[in-house]
Amino acid sequence: MTQSQSPEHAPMATDAAQDASPHAPLTAIGLMSGTSLDGVDAALITTDGIRVFDHGPSLTVPYDASLRARVRAILDRAATLSPNDADLLEAEQALTDVHTQAVQAVRAQAGERQVDVIGLHGQTILHAPGRTWQIGNASRLSAATDLPVVHDFRTADVLAGGEGAPLAPLYHAALLHGHSTPAAVLNIGGVANLTLMTRAGDVLACDTGPGNALLDDWMFRHTGQPCDFDGACAAKGTVDTALLSTLMAHAFFRKPPPKSLDRLSFHQALELVSRLSVEDGAATLTAFTAAAIARTPLPEEPLHWFVCGGGRRNPTLMRMLADHVPGTVQPVEALGWDGDALEAECFGFLAVRSLRGLPLSLPATTGVPYPMPGGRLTCGGISPAGRRL
Ligand SMILES: Nc1ncnc2c1ncn2[C@@H]1O[C@H](COP(=O)(O)OP(=O)(O)OP(=O)(O)O)[C@@H](O)[C@H]1O
C-alpha cells in the first residue's frame, strides 16, 4: 500500500496544531506560471501557513504570443541548455517583468491591504528525476516590487531525494480540512495532479499523467487554436480504444504515488495519434487524460473529486472523467474555492510556510524521506526595516 502521512506531522490541519499556531498571519501574493504556458496567475492570500484567513483578489496576466513561443523554444531544449544562455536570460527577464505586472495589478485591486511577501514559483522549463528547473528572477522581482520574494520551492525536496512535485497537497489539505473523506482535489493544468485525503485524514499525492498540454499541442498543430475550447472538437470525435490502450500501457500508470512528470513526458502520444482525424485525435487525447486520472493507484476510492485548473472548463473531459470514476466529479467552485486562483494562492501559502520553517512536502506527497521545508528568501536590494516577516 502507498505510504501516507498525516498532515498533522507537517504540522497542520488538526485543531490542536491550528490553535497552537504561534505566528501572526502574513499577507502574500502567490505567483504561478503553469505548464500550459498561458501566463502568470497571481492571487492574494492571508495565512499563518496553517490556516487560511482570507483570499483575493486574483488575476491572470497572459503571455503574449512571442513570449509564449520563446518560453516554449527554451523548454524544448532545456535538457542541454546552459544557465547563461543568452536566449534563456532574455526570456527570463521578460517573464519576470510579466510577474511584476501581475503583482502590481493585484496590489492595485487590493487597495490599502499591506502585502508582506511574494511567493514566486517561476516557469518550469525542465522536470526530471533528480533535477527541476524553474526560471524567473527573484532578485529583479523583489527590486521592482519592493517586496521580499520566496522562490525556488522545489530544489530542497529534490536534493533530499523527493520528486520535487506536486507541492500543492499541503494547501489542498488545509482547504479540505473538515470535509467528508476520502476526497480528492484534482488539478487539470498542462499536467494533471491530485491530492487524496483519506478517511483517516492522511494526505497523499502525485501527478496523474497528461492534463491539457497534449490536447493543446494537438489543437494548435491542427487548427491554430490554443486549446479545444469547451471540449467541442473532442465531443465530435470517437475515441480510438486500441490507441488508448497503447497509451495507457506506459509504466508510469502502474507506479503508485508519489510520482511526478515533466510537461513533455508523454509527448510521443502526439505521434501515436497523428494518423487520426483532428476530432478523433482530440477525443482520444481527452480520454487519455481522463483514463490516466481514473487509473491512478490509490489506497482509497475518493467519494468526491473536486477539480481545479483549466481542464474543469472542458465539459467533454469532465464527462469522460465522471464516466471513469465512481465518486462525484465537480469543479472546486462547489466548495466555494476559486479553481483559477488555487495554484497561485498555494505559492502564497507555501511562501509563508517557508518563512515559518514549516515543511512544504511530505514522504507521501513527493517521496521525500522526511517532512521537508524549502524555498529561498531573496530581497533584491530592498530594506528589511519595518517589515513584519
Ligand atoms: N473553455 C475551455 N475549454 C477547454 N479547455 C480550457 C478552457 N479554458 C481553459 N482550458 C484549458 O486549460 C488550460 C489552462 O489551464 P491552467 O491555467 O490550469 O494550466 P496551468 O496552470 O498552466 O497548468 P499546471 O497546473 O500544469 O501548472 C488551457 O491551456 C486549456 O487547455
Ligand SMILES: CC(=O)N[C@H]1[C@@H]2OC[C@@H](O2)[C@@H](O)[C@@H]1O[C@H](C)C(=O)O
Ligand atoms: C515541476 C512542475 O512545475 N510541476 C507542476 C506541473 O503542473 C501540474 C503538475 O505538474 C504539478 O506537479 C506541478 O504544479 C503544481 C502547482 C504542484 O506542484 O502542485
